[in-house]
Amino acid sequence: MRLPGRIAAAIEVLTDVETRKRPVSEALKAWGLNNRFAGAGDRAAIGNLVYDALRRRSSYAFAMGADTPRALVLAAVLRDWAEAPEALNAAFAEDSHAPEPLTAEEIAGATASLDGADEATQADMPEWLLPSLKRAFGGDLAAEGQAMAGRPSLDLRVNALKATPEKVAKSLSRFSPEPTAYALMGFTMPAGPRDARTPNVTTDEGYQKGWFEVQDQGSQMVSALAGAQPGEQVLDLCAGAGGKTLALASTMGNKGQIFAYDSDRNRLAPIYDRLKRNGVRNAQVRAPHPGALDDLIGKMDRVVVDAPCTGTGTWRRRPDTKWKLTPDLLAQRQADQAAILEEALHYVKPGGTLVYITCSILPEENDDQVAALLAAHPEASSVDIAKAWRSTLVTEMPAGLATSGGGILLTPHRTGTDGFYCHLIRKAA
Ligand SMILES: C[S@@+](CC[C@H](N)C(=O)[O-])C[C@H]1O[C@@H](n2cnc3c(N)ncnc32)[C@H](O)[C@@H]1O
Numbered sequence: 001m002r003l004p005g006r007i008a009a010a011i012e013v014l015t016d017v018e019t020r021k022r023p024v025s026e027a028l029k030a031w032g033l034n035n036r037f038a039g040a041g042d043r044a045a046i047g048n049l050v051y052d053a054l055r056r057r058s059s060y061a062f063a064m065g066a067d068t069p070r071a072l073v074l075a076a077v078l079r080d081w082a083e084a085p086e087a088l089n090a091a092f093a094e095d096s097h098a099p100e101p102l103t104a105e106e107i108a109g110a111t112a113s114l115d116g117a118d119e120a121t122q123a124d125m126p127e128w129l130l131p132s133l134k135r136a137f138g139g140d141l142a143a144e145g146q147a148m149a150g151r152p153s154l155d156l157r158v159n160a161l162k163a164t165p166e167k168v169a170k171s172l173s174r175f176s177p178e179p180t181a182y183a184l185m186g187f188t189m190p191a192g193p194r195d196a197r198t199p200n201v202t203t204d205e206g207y208q209k210g211w212f213e214v215q216d217q218g219s220q221m222v223s224a225l226a227g228a229q230p231g232e233q234v235l236d237l238c239a240g241a242g243g244k245t246l247a248l249a250s251t252m253g254n255k256g257q258i259f260a261y262d263s264d265r266n267r268l269a270p271i272y273d274r275l276k277r278n279g280v281r282n283a284q285v286r287a288p289h290p291g292a293l294d295d296l297i298g299k300m301d302r303v304v305v306d307a308p309c310t311g312t313g314t315w316r317r318r319p320d321t322k323w324k325l326t327p328d329l330l331a332q333r334q335a336d337q338a339a340i341l342e343e344a345l346h347y348v349k350p351g352g353t354l355v356y357i358t359c360s361i362l363p364e365e366n367d368d369q370v371a372a373l374l375a376a377h378p379e380a381s382s383v384d385i386a387k388a389w390r391s392t393l394v395t396e397m398p399a400g401l402a403t404s405g406g407g408i409l410l411t412p413h414r415t416g417t418d419g420f421y422c423h424l425i426r427k428a429a
């Protein structure tokens with residue numbers, strides 16, 4: 001397929017996403033099944049166009065004067081992929097699979113200024129979240145929003161239980177991985193422009209052998225900040241598929257014990273294979289049944305809460321969720337988080353640490369939750385996050401990452417990572 005056909009396909013997929021309220025990944029898969037002639041390169045390019053259109057949905061709609069799937073995809077091609085309108089119309093004229101030619105208004109949209117747009121549109125973020133986002137970012141809102149509207153890198157974490165960075169770098173040398181800026185065992189491969197494909201690292205023999213995991217650098221950093229030590233008793237209370245569990249096991253060198261729990265059996269299911277592939281021998285999976293964790297109350301050196309959240313920190317990867325988030329969903333997540341934090345503190349032994357993590361950038365899910373916990377529990381107090389950074393990430397914490405409430409917030413703009421919040425809380429001895 002040439003570019004005109006790919007553009008037409010992206011418009012079709014985005015229409016499917018919008019009219020049937022489908023996740024992008026599902027709509028792309030369905031399109032691929034119905035159009036088996038399309039190769040992997042075509043599917044990747046169409047996916048890039050749809051994701052790029054959604055990442056900048058509000059500023060593209062402003063520039064184009066319309067928010068139809070056609071307007072959004074064309075805006076991505078003209079404004080991000082930097083196709084010249086005249087060249088595009090010439091290509092459309094020669095391709096029977098092309099969309100209708102660009103109109104004069106659409107051509108004007110290619111260079112339309114965003115100067116007259118409101119703050120939310122300039123930041124490509126939902127307007128109803130502006131008060132929260134301003135609390136989080138103040139005057140950096142537009143820069144934070146634009147970084148959040150870019151493409152994410154592909155990051156890997158070397159599994160110290162099975163490999164060294166040198167071994168992984170050699171195995172993946174064809175993709176030219178670069179060491180991550182902050183995470184000590186990470187590699188990164190920047191996203192390419194336009195129709196660039198994401199390297200398929202999971203087919204590498206090193207992945208099959210458990211030498212590395214795909215994990216955003218931000219997720220690696222908060223896992224490191226958790227500060228788990230070899231020999232400790234650690235509860236991963238929201239373990240899900242085990243991304244953090246695996247990172248904790250790697251830093252603990254298989255010494256001590258990790259209890260991996262999740263209230264949702266389906267989310268927990270992949271953890272068994274992942275633990276095996278990673279050579280983790282110190283993790284015990286606790287399936288959700290009544291009283292599953294009763295024996296751990298008051299005994300844990302560390303309880304990690306990777307809380308269910310709005311996922312606002314991962315808008316680069318799942319831009320459709322940026323526009324689907326509602327006040328009700330946010331309120332639901334806040335209620336879940338308050339309950340889980342309260343429960344988590346029971347498992348921490350006196351003198352132990354509660355690690356609160358979210359992939360959200362919203363203060364309501366981050367500092368506010370911790371402030372409420374600390375207010376209700378005089379035995380709990382914030383741990384100095386800069387000190388924790390120094391001992392786990394082995395550098396000085398860069399300025400501007402600490403939150404006013406005593407946590408840390410990573411973002412695409414600040415650290416080139418997904419948005420992650422982490423707060424360490426000590427229970428008095
Ligand atoms: C952010 S995800 C965890 C991701 C996982 N830690 C990882 O790194 O791959 C949050 C998880 O919390 C789980 N969860 C939600 N409510 C819970 C509860 N009350 N107790 C334990 N887990 C819960 C969800 O099922 C979900 O898997």
